[in-house]
Every structure is written in structure tokens, then in C-alpha cells.
Amino acid sequence: MKLLVVGGGGREHAIIKKLKENKEIEKIYALPGNGGIAADAECVGIGATDIENIVKFAVENSIDYAVVAPDDPLVLGCVDALEEKGVPCFGPRSNAAIIEGSKVFSKNLMKKYGIPTAAYEVFSDAEEALEYIKTAPIPTVIKADGLALGKGVIIATTREEAEEAVISIMKEKKFGKSGNSIVVEEFLEGPEVSVLSFTDGKVVKPMISSMDHKRAGDNDTGLNTGGMGTVAPNPYYTDAVAEECMEKIFLPTINAMNAEGRTFKGCLYFGLMITKDGPKVIEYNCRFGDPETQVVLPLLKSDLFTIMKATTDGTLAETEVAFDNKNAACVIMASEGYPVSYEKGYEITIPADIAPCVFVAGAVEKDGKLLTSGGRVLGVTAIADTLQEAIDSSYQMVEQIHFDNAFYRHDIGQRALKAKE
Numbered sequence: 001m002k003l004l005v006v007g008g009g010g011r012e013h014a015i016i017k018k019l020k021e022n023k024e025i026e027k028i029y030a031l032p033g034n035g036g037i038a039a040d041a042e043c044v045g046i047g048a049t050d051i052e053n054i055v056k057f058a059v060e061n062s063i064d065y066a067v068v069a070p071d072d073p074l075v076l077g078c079v080d081a082l083e084e085k086g087v088p089c090f091g092p093r094s095n096a097a098i099i100e101g102s103k104v105f106s107k108n109l110m111k112k113y114g115i116p117t118a119a120y121e122v123f124s125d126a127e128e129a130l131e132y133i134k135t136a137p138i139p140t141v142i143k144a145d146g147l148a149l150g151k152g153v154i155i156a157t158t159r160e161e162a163e164e165a166v167i168s169i170m171k172e173k174k175f176g177k178s179g180n181s182i183v184v185e186e187f188l189e190g191p192e193v194s195v196l197s198f199t200d201g202k203v204v205k206p207m208i209s210s211m212d213h214k215r216a217g218d219n220d221t222g223l224n225t226g227g228m229g230t231v232a233p234n235p236y237y238t239d240a241v242a243e244e245c246m247e248k249i250f251l252p253t254i255n256a257m258n259a260e261g262r263t264f265k266g267c268l269y270f271g272l273m274i275t276k277d278g279p280k281v282i283e284y285n286c287r288f289g290d291p292e293t294q295v296v297l298p299l300l301k302s303d304l305f306t307i308m309k310a311t312t313d314g315t316l317a318e319t320e321v322a323f324d325n326k327n328a329a330c331v332i333m334a335s336e337g338y339p340v341s342y343e344k345g346y347e348i349t350i351p352a353d354i355a356p357c358v359f360v361a362g363a364v365e366k367d368g369k370l371l372t373s374g375g376r377v378l379g380v381t382a383i384a385d386t387l388q389e390a391i392d393s394s395y396q397m398v399e400q401i402h403f404d405n406a407f408y409r410h411d412i413g414q415r416a417l418k419a420k421e
Helices: 010-019 051-060 071-076 078-084 094-101 103-113 126-133 159-171 239-259 293-299 304-313 352-357 387-398 414-420
Strands: 002-007 027-032 065-068 120-123 140-144 153-156 182-186 192-199 204-206 215-217 221-224 229-232 266-275 278-285 327-335 358-360 363-366 369-372 376-384
Touching: 002 010, 002 051, 010 027, 010 293, 010 304, 010 358, 010 376, 027 051, 051 071, 051 078, 065 078, 065 304, 071 078, 071 094, 078 094, 094 103, 094 239, 094 278, 103 120, 103 182, 103 239, 103 278, 120 126, 126 159, 126 182, 140 159, 153 159, 159 182, 192 239, 192 304, 204 239, 229 293, 229 387, 239 266, 239 278, 293 327, 293 376, 327 387, 352 358, 352 376, 376 387, 387 414
Parallel strands: 002 027, 002 065
Antiparallel strands: 120 182, 140 153, 140 182, 192 204, 192 266, 215 221, 229 327, 266 278, 327 376, 358 376, 363 369
């Protein structure tokens, strides 16, 4: 079997390491991959959104199966294009990936089918949005409609901040065309939970829950990032909450997408908030979350490739999806200055004995050396019987990895530990 994985970050590295456990897979190509992924797959210099050349490569190299991991190529129709050439894929087609590609679509879907979410208004005119902000409840949440690298959400705690957010997204086009429309929604309170799930469009098999840490600094200070670390499972996601989510959110979402003629196959990510009125959807993603994948997949006991093929073939109901009854913690090491500006090109040293626990996100290989090339450079994941042991082990490994200008949060998992008390 020859596989192709589209993408080049820490999530893709985690997916590739898990796929390699299947002995039927002889070869994995990563398009474009990165310097760290190169240790586990053959990296090919084709960008994740270069769909024409991805398809050409897949056909010329007789690829048996493709995994399209990032949001952009999914929304742009990478799965559609590959399937048209007879290459089976893991991931939704473009008309289903819209569940992440358009916040306006997903909010309207939830409203239409009674799926619990925050109250909201949609605007495509900046002046109308600014007028609404004058009387909107504060704090409020302002979201760019389209994809914005996970950064298109602004929580405004004052009316001035809300106005600034509308102007920067809609008038100054901070996120480009993604800001042509915005969603202004009610600010929800409660613990957040990420639940990734496998689905073949008929059944939903949730993965182990996780807790992300979005802010750059300790104690949830600083700017929002793509994620500075994760732990799994999330202690707020109890069996009772899981049952309620399946009944009121997971299955209704799949059924709603089917009713709209947009059958979703692949990994559907539910970003949830456990409010005093029960769980509500904050966001959907049409793919594996990053860095949630780096704690969820290492805990997966079942074969990932078998599950992925089942989502494609519509046989997920008969396929085992089992997880270890353990805890995982991932600490992200980033470049000083992320998520704004940072320097690149520093050599990374990773001791060989801990390399299997490292998922590389932003690095290139040059003259046999691994050099930093991104904001989030790598994630270090440890698995243990208890959450405290997993956290301690992850930080012990972090201390053995070196590159200049490295920074990381020192409190990953502390909120989860408090919740367990």
C-alpha cells in the first residue's frame, strides 16, 4: 500500500507516525511535509493547496489512499479532485467541508436543526455590524466567516474592542476575503472541550476528549495562538456529558448534513463549551485539530488506517475504535515572538531516545540539520497512567530539547488537574 498525506505540520506528523504502525503500508508520501516528518515519510515539495499537482502526483505514483489533513485543501475540494481520479480519500468533500469553511453556514445549520449553540447575528455590511455593536451584550464574540488559520475569532470585552474587531475584519480585511461576512455571537461561559470524531456519514465514533490551551502565555495570558498544548482526556467531559452530546449534537449534526445533501465523511471536530444550560457548539472543524491530534492519536489502540478506510467505505459501524485508558499531555515549543513575528533558522537538537514522542510542526532539514522555520516548532507528547505523570514526563522531555529563542507554557494541564480535584 502506498499512502499520501496532504499537509506539513505537527498534526500530519502525528497522523503519519500512527499510520506507520500498519504493516501493510509500505510507503507514505507527505505533501509537502517538513524537516521532522522527513524521518517518517518521503516529503515531496508540493504545497497543500496545490490541488492540481497533488492529484497529478497521486495518479503518477499509483497512490492507493490519500489523507487530506488541513482545512484549506478540504474546503478547496482536494478530496473531490482525488476521488474523481479514482484515489480513495480520508476527509470530507468540499460541499461538506463548508461546515468549517463558513461560520455563517455552520451557525445557520445549527439554528435550522436545533443544535445547541450561542445566539448570534450575521452581517455582511460593516456599518450595520457597527450599529448592532452599540447595543449588543458585552462581552461578545466576533468571528470572520471564512478560514483564518484558527485566528479569526475575537472575544471583545468592551464595546470599543468590539468596534475595533469589526473594523479590522470587515474594513481593513485583516483576514482577507474571510472577513466579507462576520458572525457576532453571545459570549458563553464554561469549560471548553474538544471532541474529534470519526464518521462515515451514518455513525459517529468520538475519539477521546481533549483540552486545548490557546493563549500564548502562562495562566491563559497573551495572544490567541493555534494552540500551545493539550491534555487528554478532558475531565469536564464526563460520561453523562458525552451521552448528551451524542444525542443533541453529534448525531443531529451528521443527520443535518445528510438532509442538506452534504454527507460528511472523515474527522469532524466538535469544539464544545459545557455551559450551565448544557453543552453547546462553539465551532466545527472539518478535520483533525492541531495540537489535539498529538494527544488523541497516541492513545488510539485500534489501527488508524483501518478506521480511515471504514469512514470512506461506509463501514464504520462494524469497525473497532478503542483507546487506552491512560492520560496524555503535549507541550508545544514555539519560537519567541509567536504568534506575531519571530526569527527562523535556528538548529534544533532532539535526543534520539525521545524522538518518537516529538511531533515536528515548523522545521526544515538543511545539510543534515533540523532548523526552525515556523512559529509553533514542535510538540512533545507523553503518555502515563495519571495526568500528573504525563505532564511531568512531557516537561522532562521538553527540557532536553534545544533551539535558540524557544519558549513554551509552563502550566499545560493545570486546569485539568484542578478539575480532577
